[in-house]
Amino acid sequence: MEERVEDLWSTFLETRDPGIRERLILRYVPLVRRTVERMRIPSSSVMDGDDLFDLGIMGLIQAVDRFDPSKGTFEAYAVRKVKGAVLDGLRKMGWMPRNARHRARRIEEAISELEGELGRSPSEEEVAEKLGVPLELYRSTLEEVRPILMPLQCEEANLEEVLRAPGEDPSESAERREMEELLMEAIRSLPERH
Secondary structure (H helix, E strand, O other): OOOOHHHHHHHHHHHOOHHHHHHHHHHOHHHHHHHHHHHOOOOOOOOOHHHHHHHHHHHHHHHHHHOOHHHOOHHHHHHHHHHHHHHHHHHHOOOOOHHHHHHHHHHHHHHHHHHHHHOOOOOHHHHHHHHOOOHHHHHHHHHHHHHHHOOOOOOOOOHHHHHOOOOOOHHHHHHHHHHHHHHHHHHHOOOOOO
């Protein structure tokens, strides 16, 4: 008979038993694999899929050890921790070339300035114009820096429209917002280029 996850959590939170901790970690390994696969880290990365999975497992272990059930579901918390661990590991490995990080920072700054001016999320065309580049160059740059910038706009839609897409699964929407926050935090923590 399979143990109920609620029972495992209840016992672990009371006792901090290492054996139960291990069973919880093993139970959530598929969540790590799904989360890492959904991040779509480019194959040109300095790490392969197994390395990314290992980073994700580290995030899962941290999530199990630090989870507070009064603050929401474990799955949502674990996804955030897994993504954060993967992004931290990639950043530490210098995963993206400096010039790509610089381009990502310029895009983020342009979007932020336009949001302030317009009072809404800008379209791709508005961002490209602000940067002084052709739309196609902006789009190709966006593809290159996608993993560190944010979930990106669809063809003509702006980010706000994408986040409010009808029929979108609420957990995917929350996951997208969490990823955007993590990526924006990662971008802001990058050192200025001189």
